[in-house]
Amino acid sequence: MKELSRRTLIVLIVLAILIGAGAFSFGVTWGYAKRIHADTISQVFGERAVQAPDIDLTPLWEAWDLIDEKYVFPDKPDNQTRLLGAISGLVGSVPDPYTGFLPPEEASVFEEDINGNFGGVGIEISTRGGVLTVVAPLKGSPGESAGLQPGDAIIEVDGETTSGLNVDQAASRIRGEIGTNVTLTVFREAEDIAEIGETFEVTITRGNIEIPTINFYQSGEAYVVELYNFGAQSPTLFEGALNDFKKSGLDNLLIDLRGNPGGFLEASIEMASLFLSEGKVIVREDMGEGREEVVHRSKGYDFFDRTPEIIILVDGGSASASEILAAALQEHGLATVVGERTFGKGSVQELVPLTRDTFVKITIARWLTPDGRSIEENGVKIDVPIEREDDGSIQLQKALDLFN
Secondary structure, rough: OOOOOEEEEEOOOOOOOOOOOOOOOOOOEEOOOOOHHHHOOHHHHHHOOOOOOOOOHHHHHHHHHHHHHHOOOOOOOOHHHHHHHHHHHHHHOOOOOOOOOEOOOHHHHHHHHHOOOEEEEOEEEEEEEOOOEEEEEEOOHHHHOOOOOOOOOOEEOOOOOOOOOOHHHHHHOOOOOOOEEEEEEEEEOOOOOOOOOEEEEEEOOEEEOOOOOOOEEEEOOOEEEEEOOEOOOHHHHHHHHHHHHHHOOOOOEEEEOOOOOEEEHHHHHHHHOOOOOOOOEEEEEEEOOOOOOEEEEEEOOOOOOOOOEEEEOHHHHHHOOHHHHHHHHHOOOOEEEEEEEOOOEEEEEEEEEEEEEEEEEEEEEEEEEOOOOOOOOOOEEEEEEHHHHHOOOOHHHHHHHHHO
């Protein structure tokens, strides 16, 4: 990854990391950090004689020396490897699945995710209750073709357990050379809570994953905009779709956010500003105790002379920026949210480079709806529940029928 020339602040929304398997939406801040050199370990941990005010680092150095003095096998880790392991353990002590250390291999995967073009199976993953979980398969991806669904638990990758893996580590395992196969062992809950779910294996051929953005069309007396992510170009494409909607002369607009894992926070603000008057609250960032809340407001683009009737269709794969847009329009009385419970993940991460090829990704804030409600784990409030059936077309039709 290129060395940053200045400190920049790019806030994205994290909802989960997309693996090549998919790429995911994060709230991320890029920042500087001192480079760490393996030959000057003391710069990281301090001289042995100098102790932090509230901790004794002696056990750390004793463990370091034990490797030198006692380890019997010839594959003794060098200083750089030990240093990265120590940092990983330190960051891993934080009880948050979205905070983690990215060593060179995982940092490379992360960079591919951000660029939005990579090899994999085309699914977004996260952890829920410590279990590796599918957020949503990307439209047209190998993962979608294989039948993976939001909420599927991935318990093994090529016969190796995913227990204890963070999202970045799991992404590295699922990725691979285009054209090769990966076998996932999946647990899927039964639709009837009285029944036991099923465990099955699915073998997927990895492909080149390009994240789709948008599709729009007229359906009867309504206009449908299917938005698949909140990328850098999404606001421009979304505005183009709304221009077509205005030209159609229709009054009903359905925004389909099913399977949309989110993306750039700024993209959701730009889109919401097409509907909301200037100054209206779109999303709040809770920075934690003792820190001032950050409020993001509409830029008031006054796109519509008269606001259309809006329905937003969501499901368990709708996360992050999707939840921001849906909640903002809903709480300001402009949209009805229908479908199934959304993913319920809203946090912002700071991505700090430690060296040229390693990073720490740490959660620094959580986002709240305009009314101050957290969607963490609970998701966006559903006004009209509509369960998904078959390929989702029946669910879409039921949502369209609500206009009548």
